[in-house]
Amino acid sequence: MTKHRSVTHTHELLNKSKGQSAIEYLTTYGWMLLVIAIVGGAVFTTVQGSSSLDSSGFDAVSGVAFVDGGLTSDNTFQMRLRNQEAEEMTVEKITLTNEAGNKVVARPGKTLPVGEEKTFNTIGLTETGGQNSVNVEITYDTGGLNNLAVNGSITGAFSLDTERAEPGNGEWEFVDVSEVNQSTVDTSEMSDFYIMKYEASRSDANSTDAGSESTPVSQQGVVPWVQISQNEAIDKCQQAGFNLPSNRQWQAATMAEIGNSSTQPLGNTNNNEDSNGDQGTIDPTSHDWNSDGENDRTLTGSGPDTWANTIGVHDLNGNVWEWTRTVVDQSHPMHKGGSNGQVSSWNNNGYPETLGSSNSDFGGDYYWSSSDDNRAVQRGGGARNGARAGVFSLTLHNAPSRSLRYIGFRCSFS
Structure with missing residues (x-):
């Protein structure tokens, strides 16, 4: 089941995150937020620009709202999502797909309370000199309904890293190290990563x-x-x-x-x-x-x-x-x-x-x-x-x- 709505809205690019905003963090450490266009989603300028955001397709009334996002210098794509549903949701999967059908799938399994925002990471993008588009699908469960989805695409100076991208059949799993039990293994100096599902x-x-x-x-x-x-x-x-x-x-x-x-x-x-x-x-x-x-x-x-x-x-x-x-x-x-x-x-x-x-x-x-x-x-x-x-x-x-x-x-x- 996929949700498709055509709601358009404009608001300021939000800078909220844990402790320090994602954008402040990028700026502080000399990282660069690439120019990204969300087709059916949002348009970003650079960090130093006007920070305005226009979006459609990522629903402003219900569903998952795409708040902001960018690619860091270590090729982590960070996206900030807001729960616009009437009940708590679980973001089960974020799928990035290029025109050739190569995929990177993050499976965060994170809960997102009503009206709140969280940052979600995925890897498998790499910075390039030219402009490319990558489709984004966000799949979530809420209110007893499973596999709801919103879709858009991101366009910018990056591409899916086809040498490291999923082969298109969901056979890699994403390890969000912030979700790992620290008594089992300390991940404080570990980056998120993918591992073979089989x-x-x-x-x-x-x-x-x-x-x-x-x-x-x-x-x-x-x-x-x-x-x-x-x-x-x-x-x-x-x-x-x-x-x-x-x-x-x-x-x-x-x-x-x-x-x-x-x-x-x-x-x-x-x-x-x-x-x-x-x-x-x-x-x-x-x-x-x-x-x-x-x-x-x-x-x-x-x-x-x-x-x-x-x-x-x-x-x-x-x-x-x-x-x-x-x-x-x-x-x-x-x-x-x-x-x-x-x-x-x-x-x-x-x-x-x-x-x-x-x-x-x-x-x-x-x-x-x-x-x-x-x-x-x-x-x-x-x-x-x-x-x-x-x-x-x-x-x-x-x-x-x-x-x-x-x-x-x-x-x-x-």
Whole structure:
């Protein structure tokens, strides 16, 4: 259901934000607000200009009102939205689409009280010399109605970064670090980022074959890319314009809260309590490691919704271990010098503080150490790890050069 109205109004560009206005912040730190035209929406001058705004299409009476916006020097598109509905709304999705159909999708999931304003961020735009247009769709829920939308387009000296834009099928998820639980991981020095919705696969993978292409993509229902080293995973992500997430980014992307099981997704953990008896579609190329008549991996994102976290990222618990780009030596406090055990307390840099007996706050998740330096951090556990897998599971067993059939990855970008 899409709302379309033709209301035109003029008002001064608003400068409200938390603590310091977005425009003041940009000016203070020497950032530039580009000239942006909202077609069916709003027209902006530069920060130093008249600051007047004309808009139509983003409804002035009800719906979501587009108040102001701009592109910062780090290519974050900031838009300030106002709730003009009669009830609280949740802004579920902001989609930017260029003429070629490439997309960047932010899924903030933020509530917006009646009459109030909030700033929403999305990435995937980059500054250019010429003028381009990008379509904007804002999707929200309110008053028992879902997937309401308002549409417009922005025009300015920027374009969608097609090397880093979503391929058009909703397979990246946006991590707003301000929404991350800070007891789980400190994001104070972390920028918002996108992460693959599904574990990476080769671009030509399908439901019966892993494929042979060297470009990693995020797609549902295919054979995940495994038997790849951390070194190779970093290289493949970077060749595609992305990166491998750091350990802290991976933890942030889980959106998990210590002691809150509703934020700790289930997954493919060999049909134990972490899978809740559910099963995804078995990967026919995987291995029956325990001779129970069933192979250990499932196809990407083929499990139930309970196998995805609160922002829609699938398979963070189990299926295959996932490389991060973080590497540690024995001197790092994450390294326990060969000790293994269940996570009993947590450091908010994204790793276990202490090990001990099972602690339900962490869902029985497990930590595996090593006696060696140069250990690449893997997260999430695999199907063969059973109940020990999960969003707090971590292993330092392997060097960056190691490749195994139960280790995969997913890319991120910011």
